[in-house]
Amino acid sequence: MNKILKDSANSVNPEKDEIETLVNSVDEFTSALINPLKSDSDTRNTFQSCFDHVVDKAINTEQKKVLEQ
Numbered sequence: 445m446n447k448i449l450k451d452s453a454n455s456v457n458p459e460k461d462e463i464e465t466l467v468n469s470v471d472e473f474t475s476a477l478i479n480p481l482k483s484d485s486d487t488r489n490t491f492q493s494c495f496d497h498v499v500d501k502a503i504n505t506e507q508k509k510v511l512e513q
Contacts, residue, residue: 450467
């Protein structure tokens with residue numbers, strides 16, 4: 445997602461500033477999510493227990509997008 449946003453911001457786009465702001469927001473969100481997982485094993489274990497469900501949902505959603513195109 446972040447690569448797509450960065451590529452879009454680098455192209456000729458009237459919303460370039462908004463896209464760059466969104467890229468920064470995604471980076472900050474990712475850091476806020478991942479950094480605690482690196483340092484706290486209890487948080488990491490809790491997150492791991494539901495991660496498979498999150499990944500499966502993301503894969504199914506992306507597959508639906510591809511099929512709808």
